[in-house]
Amino acid sequence: MCCIERPARFLSPAEAVHGGTGYIQKGDVLLLASRGGKTQELLPIMDIAKAKGACIIAVTENLLSPLAQGADIVLPMKITRETDKYNSQGTTSFLVTCAIFDALQAALIEETGYKNEQFAVIHPGGAVGERLNVK
Numbered sequence: 001m002c003c004i005e006r007p008a009r010f011l012s013p014a015e016a017v018h019g020g021t022g023y024i025q026k027g028d029v030l031l032l033a034s035r036g037g038k039t040q041e042l043l044p045i046m047d048i049a050k051a052k053g054a055c056i057i058a059v060t061e062n063l064l065s066p067l068a069q070g071a072d073i074v075l076p077m078k079i080t081r082e083t084d085k086y087n088s089q090g091t092t093s094f095l096v097t098c099a100i101f102d103a104l105q106a107a108l109i110e111e112t113g114y115k116n117e118q119f120a121v122i123h124p125g126g127a128v129g130e131r132l133n134v135k
Contacts, residue, residue, distance in 0.1 A: 005122065017044050038062070079093045119132060
């Protein structure tokens, strides 16, 4: 999100419940992802953010979960199985979550009218910066 000039940060659930949620303000948006929607580390974060007036977007497969029920917006995902032989490692669900996050960023680019010229200003480095800043 920072690449399209939307202030964003990652907050570790462990840090969140030890004061890390102090930066959350009314009107902020929190994106919480949990395949099962019952991740105990996320539920207190959701409660704190809601009490502070933030909007909660949940990405989950379990639409009846506490996460889905407490969220303002739910983006459902469906995973048939994880790729490991035990169906226990968050492999497929990780990729699906990434795809959803990418789609959200693409939608925000469209919704806000964000332009490549704006990105060029904040991304002068690397091959992308070189390509975007050709005069």
